Amino acid sequence: GNSVTQMEGPVTLSEEAFLTINCTYTATGYPSLFWYVQYPGEGLQLLLKATKADDKGSNKGFEATYRKETTSFHLEKGSVQVSDSAVYFCALSDNYGQNFVFGPGTRLSVLP
């Protein structure tokens, strides 16, 4: 079945540092890939998505590129802020938008 693996956290960075959170997946066919963010005490928010190979999703300074050759969808941000402190979930769905699977989540803490 489909699965998503993320780097283990927690990740602690200083403000303005570069962020990478690794995500790799296992899936048949042509999945769509997502990053969701969960701020403390809140629900899941879609951060960005990519629906086909080589697509780049971007939002709020975050980017991730759908790499089919390495089955990866790493999340990056050039300069993190304290307000980016949250749990980040990589996720995928199959090419029919079904079988949505979340990774375990990576907690990011950004220190001032």
Place this chain on the structure above:
Amino acid sequence: EPEVTQTPSHQVTQMGQEVILRCVPISNHLYFYWYRQILGQKVEFLVSFYNNEISEKSEIFDDQFSVERPDGSNFTLKIRSTKLEDSAMYFCASRGQGWVGYTFGSGTRLTVV
């Protein structure tokens, strides 16, 4: 931007009691889902619902759980006799026809005492 609305945001209930978690999906969406997240753990699939019936469910979704779309707007998750281990954040999600992505609600935190 359209939202999925969940109520209540937090519910405390005694063990053995029935709870109903409510969701209002996006109005033109056709597929509905419940997920849960035990504190500090991963987000887990519970059930999917389409055309007024369950299309898929996980092992977690046992006989204590049921879902219903009682009218044209609400989508509910009922837990018949809550257990301590049902304490979690429950997320509702919906999506439309074709691939437009899942939209998640902000969740209901259920605490069973």
